[in-house]
Amino acid sequence: MKTADGTLRSTIEQLFARQVESLTGSAEFQALENGSTAPDQYDAFIENVTRAHLRSPQLLAFLFALAPPAAAADLQHNLLEELGRDEESERPHPDLLRELLKGAGLGCRLATLEAQADEDLRRIVVDPLLYRSLREVGLVALAEIVAFEYMLSRVSGRIARALGTHRGLPPAALEWFTHHSEVDIRHAQQGLADLEAYVRYYEFGDDEALTLVEMALRENVFTRRYFRDFVAAGAGSSR
Amino acid sequence: MKLVAATVYALRIPFVESFSHSATERRWSDSVVVQVRDDAGTVGYGEGAPRPYVTGETVETMFEHIASELWPRVAGRPVPSADDLDSLAAFVPETGLAGAIAPHASRAALELAVLDCALRRAGCPLAKLMPLRRSSVFYSGVITAGPVARAVQHARQMRAIGLSDIKLKVGFDDDVARVTAVREALGPDASLRLDANGAWSFDRAVEVLHGLTHLGIAAVEQPLPRGPVEELARLRRSTPVPIMVDESLVTEGDARVLIAAEAADFFNVRISKCGGLSRSLAVASAGLSAGLGVQIGSQVGETAILSAAGRHLAATLPAVAFVEGSFGTLLLAEDVSVESVRFGHRGEAPILTGSGLGIHVVEERLRRRAVAVRELTAEE
Numbered sequence: 001m002k003t004a005d006g007t008l009r010s011t012i013e014q015l016f017a018r019q020v021e022s023l024t025g026s027a028e029f030q031a032l033e034n035g036s037t038a039p040d041q042y043d044a045f046i047e048n049v050t051r052a053h054l055r056s057p058q059l060l061a062f063l064f065a066l067a068p069p070a071a072a073a074d075l076q077h078n079l080l081e082e083l084g085r086d087e088e089s090e091r092p093h094p095d096l097l098r099e100l101l102k103g104a105g106l107g108c109r110l111a112t113l114e115a116q117a118d119e120d121l122r123r124i125v126v127d128p129l130l131y132r133s134l135r136e137v138g139l140v141a142l143a144e145i146v147a148f149e150y151m152l153s154r155v156s157g158r159i160a161r162a163l164g165t166h167r168g169l170p171p172a173a174l175e176w177f178t179h180h181s182e183v184d185i186r187h188a189q190q191g192l193a194d195l196e197a198y199v200r201y202y203e204f205g206d207d208e209a210l211t212l213v214e215m216a217l218r219e220n221v222f223t224r225r226y227f228r229d230f231v232a233a234g235a236g237s238s239r
Numbered sequence: 240m241k242l243v244a245a246t247v248y249a250l251r252i253p254f255v256e257s258f259s260h261s262a263t264e265r266r267w268s269d270s271v272v273v274q275v276r277d278d279a280g281t282v283g284y285g286e287g288a289p290r291p292y293v294t295g296e297t298v299e300t301m302f303e304h305i306a307s308e309l310w311p312r313v314a315g316r317p318v319p320s321a322d323d324l325d326s327l328a329a330f331v332p333e334t335g336l337a338g339a340i341a342p343h344a345s346r347a348a349l350e351l352a353v354l355d356c357a358l359r360r361a362g363c364p365l366a367k368l369m370p371l372r373r374s375s376v377f378y379s380g381v382i383t384a385g386p387v388a389r390a391v392q393h394a395r396q397m398r399a400i401g402l403s404d405i406k407l408k409v410g411f412d413d414d415v416a417r418v419t420a421v422r423e424a425l426g427p428d429a430s431l432r433l434d435a436n437g438a439w440s441f442d443r444a445v446e447v448l449h450g451l452t453h454l455g456i457a458a459v460e461q462p463l464p465r466g467p468v469e470e471l472a473r474l475r476r477s478t479p480v481p482i483m484v485d486e487s488l489v490t491e492g493d494a495r496v497l498i499a500a501e502a503a504d505f506f507n508v509r510i511s512k513c514g515g516l517s518r519s520l521a522v523a524s525a526g527l528s529a530g531l532g533v534q535i536g537s538q539v540g541e542t543a544i545l546s547a548a549g550r551h552l553a554a555t556l557p558a559v560a561f562v563e564g565s566f567g568t569l570l571l572a573e574d575v576s577v578e579s580v581r582f583g584h585r586g587e588a589p590i591l592t593g594s595g596l597g598i599h600v601v602e603e604r605l606r607r608r609a610v611a612v613r614e615l616t617a618e619e
Contacts, residue, residue: 121569128583130400130569211395219256229253229571 008206012213016150022222023222024155033158034168042167045226046104047113048162048188052225053176054117057094057191066138068201071144071194094124096176103173104163135202138211141199141215146191147179151222157181169176194206240318240360242278244354247305249298249611250542253572259384260408260436260537263292268540268571270455270607271301273348277318277355278528283356284600286545287344287545288511288538290446292437293486295339298611304345306613308334311347315617324368328354328517340489343514350515351548355595362610365548365593369516369555372591376553378586379563381434386416394424401585404561405432406460410438415450422454432561437464441474448478458505458532461485472502483507483534490514494522498529505560523556537562538566540590543576547596550580554590575604 023029031037032045060079067075067196077086084092124141124213131137163169171178199209220226252268259265273285289296292306296304311331319326331350334340358365380397382390382405390407397405407421422431422521433456439447444462449558463471475482481504484497488506490513497503506526514517525535538545546565553562565588567574567581574580576598583589591597606612 060324103297123579127579128588129567132583132584136399206390208394208399211392211399214392215399224255224572 002187008209009192010197011206011210013147013150013192015210015213016219019147019217019220019222021149021155022220023032023151023226024158026220026223026227027161028223028227032166033162035162037085037166039167042163043104044166045102046106046163047109048226048228049115049176050101051113053121053227054094054114057092058121058144059145061144063138063142066134066198067194068197070201074190074194099145100173100176102171103169104167105199107171125216131212135204138202139195139198139202139209140216142191143213144197144221146188147217148222149191150188152177152180153185196215217227240281240320240357241315241316242313242356242553243278243315244274244617245305245310245314245352245615246274246611247615248272248274248300248603248605248609249302250575250608252540252574252608252611254540254544254570255568255572256570257383257478258596260277260410260434265422266385266541267297269455270314270538270540270542271298271305271344271348272542272544272575272600273305273352274365274600274602274605275349275352275413277356281360283352283354284544285348285351285353285355286511287346287348287541288541288545288549290538291514292293293340294343294489296336296342296344300336300339301342301348302611303346304336304342306615308342309349310343310615313353313383314615318353319355321354321363321367322346323458324354324517324520327357327368328338328515331515340456341476341514343489343509343518344538344574345509346518347511347513347515350517351510351544351596352610359583359595362594364594365596366590366592367552371518371551371554375587375589376550376562376565376582377404377615378402378582378588379406379561379564380586381563382407382421382525384408384411387413387420391420391424394421398425398429403428403585404457406432406434406498406561406563408436409433409447409459410435414447418451418454418456427450427455430457431455431563432460433480434460435462435484437461439463439513443454443472445477448480452479453458455479455502456481460505460507460534461487468496468500468502471497472500475502475504479534481505483532485509485536488513488522488608490618491518491521491525494525496524498531503531505532505534507534507536508552509538510552511538511541512547516548516552518551520555527556532560533558534561535559537566537597540570542571542573543567543578543580543598544596545599546580547576547591547598550588550591551596572602573608575600575608577601605607613618 064075080086083092156177160174257266289301380402382393458481465486483505484503486508508523565582
């Protein structure tokens with residue numbers, strides 16, 4: 001499982017890279033890019049992206065509360081940026097997702113998606129805890145957030161182009177994606193450092209930490225969030 | 240109380256990751272859910288998971304069997320009061336299905352729906368009919384088929400969430416390496432059992448099990464295909480690893496034959512496979528009376544409905560060796576109940592105490608996840 005240089009950070013980065021490669025190599029993603037996705041599945045994709053990230057500020061606030069001193073400033077900055085309260089931000093990121101929906105003519109779905117995102121968040125609190133303590137819960141949540149930053153810094157420009165070309169979305173509606181393609185390369189690198197700081201501060205062993213990161217990602221965290229129902233529509237195989 | 244309508248849903252709920260064993264690979268749940276409604280508007284839900292290689296049912300035959308054989312014989316008839324499990328179970332007629340060992344998934348789905356409906360109407364939990372002997376249940380983890388490295392990864396993940404009972408799918412060329420690697424990842428304290436899903440021949444079973452004896456295997460499930468029990472009994476005498484039967488144990492008749500032949504150490508009792516709660520209880524009780532251990536098993540991809548029923552069954556038995564299921568959203572992209580049935584740390588899950596099966600099914604989710612829906616009325 002360890003990489004050539006043997007560091008936890010590089011191992012996790014390789015894990016993220018493999019998942020990004022798996023996402024972009026998936027039939028669903030390729031159909032999105034080449035325009036062969038059905039119109040209603042473009043809509044489903046847009047809704048899934050919105051649902052996955054609409055409550056990111058709340059998750060970041062939770063992670064800020066658990067942040068080790070070495071990562072607190074980064075997480076605070078990310079939180080303020082999500083909320084549109086840092087020096088560089090113009091708008092809260094959830095507002096950009098609302099613009100995405102409106103631009104796609106899916107504004108009528110906003111209330112439903114907000115309710116689903118709230119329920120996703122509520123589930124984290126009310127479902128039985130799989131892990132021994134908050135220490136593990138925090139690592140799993142941080143790993144997922146950083147994984148998405150890593151993926152979006154590399155792929156969100158491609159998604160924006162696909163949605164612009166094949167779904168006809170105007171640039172203003174795609175700002176959530178274009179914004180992430182600009183800022184998340186920095187975030188992703190910071191995030192990997194923050195993950196490592198978290199692991200060291202809370203005294204995880206490398207194998208233990210890696211196992212928990214793998215649990216956060218499972219087979220592919222990106223397709224699980226962004227293409228959540230596509231398999232039900234007939235993709236994939238079953239015997 | 241009379242049943243006036245039923246709705247049958249063939250579900251397709253995607254998994255968050257694929258699940259494989261020697262007999263099949265699954266990427267989505269293909270359960271069939273039955274909703275019944277009585278003359279007061281009370282609804283109840285049941286579920287069956289058709290498996291061609293277990294009971295001989297498919298989604299299509301199950302759908303048709305419920306609609307044309309089972310429903311017409313319960314529709315409009317007075318349902319017994321919610322005082323006695325056997326009376327309620329007997330309300331569901333005995334039927335046969337050509338080409339199937341028994342139409343047990345169909346029967347289980349309707350029996351559970353009738354039980355749920357009758358108990359809800361009376362405002363009683365299932366514990367009224369099946370008194371509980373424990374306040375929580377501890378579930379096993381299951382390691383799916385796939386490369387050894389992936390099995391080891393799963394083993395580490397299960398250790399991270401505190402599971403102490405683990406089942407590993409076997410039945411492949413690399414079985415010995417696979418089990419050895421997983422045992423090493425789990426450490427010596429975890430209970431490890433194997434499930435071959437009938438993939439081994441007699442000679443292969445003997446060879447593999449002899450190679451694994453030193454690894455402390457708690458049981459091997461269905462080492463041979465369903466067939467003559469004498470073969471299974473001979474294998475049991477040939478290996479120190481305890482034998483658990485699954486596909487060989489579908490009916491109460493199977494249980495009697497297996498006990499008489501001394502062919503098993505454990506029964507794997509699954510509600511959908513065994514035809515409902517009443518029959519599962521009878522099979523489990525027969526096993527326990529004969530001195531066998533009992534596992535309450537599950538269906539891969541089952542929803543909260545079968546999981547809730549399985550938890551009740553596990554909590555009501557005087558002794559239960561292992562319990563499986565209740566993966567909920569660990570496996571399903573979305574479950575069908577308001578409450579989460581997923582187990583928590585160490586595999587622990589509390590008893591469900593609400594009316595009926597103890598969960599609230601969200602009908603909108605059934606409709607959204609259904610690939611086929613059939614409405615039935617008392618007139619059909």
